[in-house]
Amino acid sequence: MRILFLSYWGLHDGLTTSTVFPHLRVLQNRADVSAVRLVTIERGPDAKTELNFDLGSSADKISFEPLRSKPSGNVILNKIEDFTRFPQELIRQAAEFKPDFILARGAPAGALAYLVWQKTKLPFYVESFEPHAAYMLESGVWRAYDPRYLFQRHWEKRQKQLAKGLMPVAENYRQQLIREGVPASRIVTVPCSVDAQAFAFDATAAQRVRQRLGYPASAVVGIYVGKFGDIYYDQEAFDLFRAAADYFGPDFRLIVLTPNNEADVRRKLQAVGLGPDQAFVTKAPHAEVPHYLSASDFAFSPIRPAPCRLFCSAIKIGEYWASGLPVLVTPGVGDDSAIIEAERGGAVFDLRQPGSVPAALARLAALMQQPDYRARIHELAVRHRSLTRVQEAYKQLLP
Known part of the structure; x- marks a missing residue:
């Protein structure tokens, strides 16, 4: 298998280190995985600098190519630009890397994977699948009329319909997805995993x-x-x-x-x-x-x-x-x-x-x-x- 692994966070984001890198190592260790392309989304200073990806000498199957967000004073315009440009860049990467599917980390990354599917029908899976639009609305970060909320809510609906597999982080959400009509065979609960030994008391x-x-x-x-x-x-x-x-x-x-x-x-x-x-x-x-x-x-x-x-x-x-x-x-x-x-x-x-x-x-x-x-x-x-x-x-x- 050749996998394009899409993270919505930057290479140096703590969530990438703690949640993406361990999963890349799992894929690296699978005999049936021949290559993985890690794609991150870089914002701020990291969007303008050379980034060095290093997961160790044992990660020889994994390559790296970021998507770089263009700075803008308006966060909504910035996100609109991202979600119009990034799918095209991902389509270009897919044509070059020739993955069998996209494995997206998080529902915002899943939205980009869905937009690529629209144009190419490249299969996609979404891990760490959560109701991101509802999170942002209930937290007061987005409003109900915010275009980011409206688009993300729609894209999550399409992910539920079209993703080959969903990996929610809570069993509570797996049950909710089943109640919404998503086939149980396409859903496996995967809580945010940790290397228990690496964090063991010292x-x-x-x-x-x-x-x-x-x-x-x-x-x-x-x-x-x-x-x-x-x-x-x-x-x-x-x-x-x-x-x-x-x-x-x-x-x-x-x-x-x-x-x-x-x-x-x-x-x-x-x-x-x-x-x-x-x-x-x-x-x-x-x-x-x-x-x-x-x-x-x-x-x-x-x-x-x-x-x-x-x-x-x-x-x-x-x-x-x-x-x-x-x-x-x-x-x-x-x-x-x-x-x-x-x-x-x-x-x-x-x-x-x-x-x-x-x-x-x-x-x-x-x-x-x-x-x-x-x-x-x-x-x-x-x-x-x-x-x-x-x-x-x-x-x-x-x-």
Whole structure:
């Protein structure tokens, strides 16, 4: 097989590193795959610079050619230009590379794959298939009259009808797709997978990071990895950090790994009384994230509740679990909130319910008193987020 793998994110985006590269390695290891062409979408500075793709010497089947977005002061005009030009560029790449099909990562990439199908009838599959248009609408990022919402909603409908296979990230969404009439034989659930061993707890790294940050061994360390705003809480997240500090007392420390502006994040932390002696903020390379997770005791996942969140899969939760961290999460997040409650993988809080946060923190504290809690929670990542799920889905769906 020759596969054109289309990612909607850039080469240096954390989501590419954490979710695309592991899948490329799975394809590389298949004897029936002869070549893979990775296509990313580059925006901002990366759209103007030379990009070096390196997945290691063992990835000899994989080549790389990006699509480069042209800068524009108007984001809507920029996206319109992308979705008119990129399909033509992909058709050119397909004529050159001669893939058997396109494997698109995410519903926006699936939209581009569908637009190529319109012109060429090149088969396509969509993994990490989620209701992206609904996400953006319910998050307040798009409005119901926004052309991006209207087009994406239509393109998702066409993906459901025409894709050779869909790989939603939550079983909740697979069931919804079946109710909508998509044949069950064309759908396999593949949660955002993690390399559980790469993220496993490392006592040496934990001690090294704590010493560097000046955090004592007795400190109770919470960690948050990700953005603020959009589908995540913003000010509410900082209030949550404050609540954790109040609950755990003077021993509480916080690590925040975020792409958001560091000065702005520090200012918001300071506003809730968490200064640099208690809270560390940085933008860490993905390879360093496991070290910070090992240095922590529990993790935050403050995803803003919305009806379509039932259909998502946060990569950070899988990484947290792989490190053995119980997760403080909102209700209705993919399959994970239910797993957390049923299998003691953390605690669920609901800001709409008075007293929910301290009750959830108490459950976390009780979990952390169990001597084997990290090893037990690590097994949740092995069971629910293993790359084996990817391998099985590819075997079932791909030709």
